Amino acid sequence: MLTVYNSDSLIVCQGCNAGTFQYNEDMKIKTTEHYNRIIQGATAILLTEGLAAFSTTKVAKHIQMAQSNIYVYFKNKDDLLVSVFRYHQKKYIQFLVDRIDLSLPPTDALKNLVSTLDEFHSSDKESLDVIWSIRQSTTLRQLIPKVSDDQIFIAIFQWLKDLQHQGTVRQLPLMYLTNLVFSAIIDYFQLIDSKEMSPNELAIEEIVPPLSALLFV
Amino acid sequence: MLTVYNSDSLIVCQGCNAGTFQYNEDMKIKTTEHYNRIIQGATAILLTEGLAAFSTTKVAKHIQMAQSNIYVYFKNKDDLLVSVFRYHQKKYIQFLVDRIDLSLPPTDALKNLVSTLDEFHSSDKESLDVIWSIRQSTTLRQLIPKVSDDQIFIAIFQWLKDLQHQGTVRQLPLMYLTNLVFSAIIDYFQLIDSKEMSPNELAIEEIVPPLSALLFV
Numbered sequence: 308m309l310t311v312y313n314s315d316s317l318i319v320c321q322g323c324n325a326g327t328f329q330y331n332e333d334m335k336i337k338t339t340e341h342y343n344r345i346i347q348g349a350t351a352i353l354l355t356e357g358l359a360a361f362s363t364t365k366v367a368k369h370i371q372m373a374q375s376n377i378y379v380y381f382k383n384k385d386d387l388l389v390s391v392f393r394y395h396q397k398k399y400i401q402f403l404v405d406r407i408d409l410s411l412p413p414t415d416a417l418k419n420l421v422s423t424l425d426e427f428h429s430s431d432k433e434s435l436d437v438i439w440s441i442r443q444s445t446t447l448r449q450l451i452p453k454v455s456d457d458q459i460f461i462a463i464f465q466w467l468k469d470l471q472h473q474g475t476v477r478q479l480p481l482m483y484l485t486n487l488v489f490s491a492i493i494d495y496f497q498l499i500d501s502k503e504m505s506p507n508e509l510a511i512e513e514i515v516p517p518l519s520a521l522l523f524v
Numbered sequence: 525m526l527t528v529y530n531s532d533s534l535i536v537c538q539g540c541n542a543g544t545f546q547y548n549e550d551m552k553i554k555t556t557e558h559y560n561r562i563i564q565g566a567t568a569i570l571l572t573e574g575l576a577a578f579s580t581t582k583v584a585k586h587i588q589m590a591q592s593n594i595y596v597y598f599k600n601k602d603d604l605l606v607s608v609f610r611y612h613q614k615k616y617i618q619f620l621v622d623r624i625d626l627s628l629p630p631t632d633a634l635k636n637l638v639s640t641l642d643e644f645h646s647s648d649k650e651s652l653d654v655i656w657s658i659r660q661s662t663t664l665r666q667l668i669p670k671v672s673d674d675q676i677f678i679a680i681f682q683w684l685k686d687l688q689h690q691g692t693v694r695q696l697p698l699m700y701l702t703n704l705v706f707s708a709i710i711d712y713f714q715l716i717d718s719k720e721m722s723p724n725e726l727a728i729e730e731i732v733p734p735l736s737a738l739l740f741v
Contacts, residue, residue: 445718482720483711
């Protein structure tokens with residue numbers, strides 16, 4: 308494990324494999340730079356070719372770096388993919404933290420959540436696609452952080468739990484209810500992105516009433 | 525395109541690439557047998573390793589067949605994956621056709637659909653996993669048959685359309701509503717299969733009321 312003394316160190320080098328590196332000032336910069344270049348390249352390959360066709364060979368070629376160099380930073384392909392997930396998940400969580408307001412009345416908070424995800428989809432579709440495609444993989448799903456590992460998701464769960472105690476939210480496992488709400492939103496984006504449906508046929512705000520019906524009693 | 529005179533010919537050889545083969549009685553048997561062996565092997569690799577790690581090299585090794593032989597039947601990896609999808613989708617559709625009853629009152633028909641998918645999940649989880657993982661891939665999604673290509677899905681759409689005219693089903697695009705219902709059911713299976721939730725915490729029948737609330741007005 309390589310430790311990089313950098314404000315972003317824990318994220319930047321989570322899962323880094325230092326190999327035979329010796330730490331020095333020069334190395335510090337080179338490491339972060341290379342690490343980020345690999346993450347960007349891997350993101351590009353994942354999004355253009357899909358998980359099925361993803362390989363470190365393609366990433367190396369895309370960023371014009373020796374493939375062996377990728378393995379200095381990542382143990383294997385899965386480790387690289389999990390790090391790509393963490394990188395985008397971090398951006399996603401920060402976006403949510405800055406905008407979500409759970410102090411609103413329940414239906415307004417749901418509206419706010421839906422429009423926040425819509426904003427994120429518009430401003431950073433790439434990150435959302437990466438997060439979703441990796442979460443859908445049965446094998447990778449087991450390697451990525453659980454939703455319960457992060458403060459914002461814990462807060463959303465607690466909010467729903469409190470509303471269940473008040474009898475406002477349906478008495479079903481929160482794990483299932485939250486999955487359902489996120490799937491409903493992601494389904495919408497997928498149909499829009501694949502052009503199977505246009506925003507004229509269904510505006511994002513229009514999914515709030517069926518979601519309210521599903522979630523609230 | 526190789527034509528095999530077999531009751532199952534259209535399915536068996538959809539996408540077959542005959543290469544330099546000459547048709548003869550011996551070939552007919554060999555072809556169907558090999559084709560099925562490749563489909564089975566590809567299914568096994570897809571389910572154990574996931575889309576990300578899928579390769580024809582692994583399939584060839586698994587079924588102890590020369591990799592070049594796979595390319596006699598399938599143009600490339602995507603062609604093989606689409607054929608694997610078609611194979612499992614055919615089983616899935618037959619299962620639905622035999623059990624779904626859209627003449628029931630709306631909520632009962634929804635219950636019947638949920639329990640039919642649950643039965644299929646219990647009896648042929650493998651096919652459901654294949655269908656789902658391929659449908660989730662942005663690249664492969666564009667190569668597989670659309671839901672509107674099949675009679676049973678057309679019937680489900682028509683049923684919902686009629687109920688919309690009667691004012692029973694929410695006035696939202698059917699493309700979105702059907703996606704939502706199937707996602708809700710698949711989300712349930714995924715949480716059960718990954719052991720993130722147990723059937724004791726949530727029985728499949730318990731997802732019918734929130735789905736009814738979402739679908740019906």
